[in-house]
Amino acid sequence: MTHRVPGPDESPGAHPAAARDISIDGLRWHCIDAGHGPALLLLHGFPYSGHQFRHLVPGLAAAGYRVLVPDLPGVGDSEAPADDDRSTHVRRVGDLVGLLDALGIASAVLVGHDVGSTLSFAAAQMRPDRFRALALLSTPPTLRAPARPSVTFTAMRAATGSTFYQAYFAGPEAVHELDADVRRSLRSIMFSVSGLASDAQRWRPTMADGEGFLDTVFDPPVPPSFLTDADFEHYVAQYARTGFRGALAPYRCRDRDWELGAFLAGRRPAQPALFLGGSSDPSIMRLRTNYDALEDLLPGLRGKSLVHGAGHGLPEEAPDWVVGRLLEFLAALDPAVRGGPPRGASSD
Numbered sequence: 001m002t003h004r005v006p007g008p009d010e011s012p013g014a015h016p017a018a019a020r021d022i023s024i025d026g027l028r029w030h031c032i033d034a035g036h037g038p039a040l041l042l043l044h045g046f047p048y049s050g051h052q053f054r055h056l057v058p059g060l061a062a063a064g065y066r067v068l069v070p071d072l073p074g075v076g077d078s079e080a081p082a083d084d085d086r087s088t089h090v091r092r093v094g095d096l097v098g099l100l101d102a103l104g105i106a107s108a109v110l111v112g113h114d115v116g117s118t119l120s121f122a123a124a125q126m127r128p129d130r131f132r133a134l135a136l137l138s139t140p141p142t143l144r145a146p147a148r149p150s151v152t153f154t155a156m157r158a159a160t161g162s163t164f165y166q167a168y169f170a171g172p173e174a175v176h177e178l179d180a181d182v183r184r185s186l187r188s189i190m191f192s193v194s195g196l197a198s199d200a201q202r203w204r205p206t207m208a209d210g211e212g213f214l215d216t217v218f219d220p221p222v223p224p225s226f227l228t229d230a231d232f233e234h235y236v237a238q239y240a241r242t243g244f245r246g247a248l249a250p251y252r253c254r255d256r257d258w259e260l261g262a263f264l265a266g267r268r269p270a271q272p273a274l275f276l277g278g279s280s281d282p283s284i285m286r287l288r289t290n291y292d293a294l295e296d297l298l299p300g301l302r303g304k305s306l307v308h309g310a311g312h313g314l315p316e317e318a319p320d321w322v323v324g325r326l327l328e329f330l331a332a333l334d335p336a337v338r339g340g341p342p343r344g345a346s347s348d
Helices: 056-062 089-102 115-126 149-160 165-169 172-180 182-192 229-242 254-264 282-286 288-292 319-333
Strands: 002-004 017-024 027-034 039-043 066-071 108-113 131-137 273-278 301-307
Touching: 017 089, 027 056, 027 089, 039 056, 039 089, 039 115, 056 066, 056 319, 089 115, 089 254, 108 115, 108 319, 115 131, 115 254, 131 319, 149 165, 149 254, 165 172, 172 182, 182 229, 273 282, 273 319, 282 288, 301 319
Parallel strands: 039 066, 039 108, 108 131, 131 273, 273 301
Antiparallel strands: 002 017, 017 027, 027 066
C-alpha cells in the first residue's frame, strides 16, 4: 500500500515522500520512501521512531538520494512480531535485506541512530555486499564481548550494588513502568539525554535498589524545545498505541544476539564509515573510550566529529549539521550525484 505523506518539511520542488507498508517474510514494515538515486536506509533509535529523521529526509532527497525510513518492528506504524526472536540482529538484518529486495535496491548506505547504530554495525558486518557504507549517530559500536551480556550485568551489580539500565530494559518491569505514563516517559527521557539537560538533570545509566528507570531521568514541565508540540504529540500517539514492548525488544535480545553473533567475533566492517555525535550526549560520555578507538573498530572510517552542545537526539537537536556532514561523506562515495552540503549547513 502506498499513499501520499504531506508534512511541514515539504516545500515546493521537494521530492514527495510516500508511506509504504511492505510485507517482509510475513511481517509488515512501515517505511517512508522519498527521492530518487542511490539508496540511504535510516534506522531510528530508542525512544524514537522513524519520525526522528523528518528534518533529514528533505535535504538528503533533494541532494539526489532515495531515502528510506522504516519504523522498526513493534514501533510506530510497523507490525510487532509475535516473539522476540524476530528482533535479533540476525533476523532484523535479514529483514533489512528483504526490504531492499522488495524495493528492487541492490545496495544501500546505512544511517543508524542509537539502537539503529548497533543494528547498522551488525548489518555492515553480516552483509557488506548489500550495505556499502555506514554512518553511525550518537552510539559508538562495539565488537562482540567475551562474555554474554547478562553475565556482565550480573557482575556489575555484584560489584556496584546497582542495576545497569540495559539489564532493566530486558525485563518486564521496564515495559510496565514506561507504559504507565507514556507522555511522562517520553518527555523525561528525551529531555534528560539531550543537550538541554544540566549535569544534575542528565540521565544516569544505573539504578539503585528500589529505583525504576524514570528515577534516573529528570521530568521537565514541558517537552524539550527542539520538538514542536505537534512532533511530541506524534510520538505520544505512536507509543500510546504500541506501548514500549516493541521498542525495548533489542534489549531483551542481547543474550541471543551474543549467542548468534559468535561468527562475527572480531569482525571489523571495512566499508567507508562516518560517526557523528553530540558533545553533551551522556552516551558519548559513557562510551568515550569506544569513540576514541573508532579508527581501530572501523578501518574504513572517513571521519568522526561531535557537535558542540548537542545531546543524544542528534537528528532533532542538530539536523542541519547532520545533513551537512552526511552529504560531505556521501559526496566522496558518489561524486556523480548532484547534491552537496545544503547552503548554510555548518561543517564545524
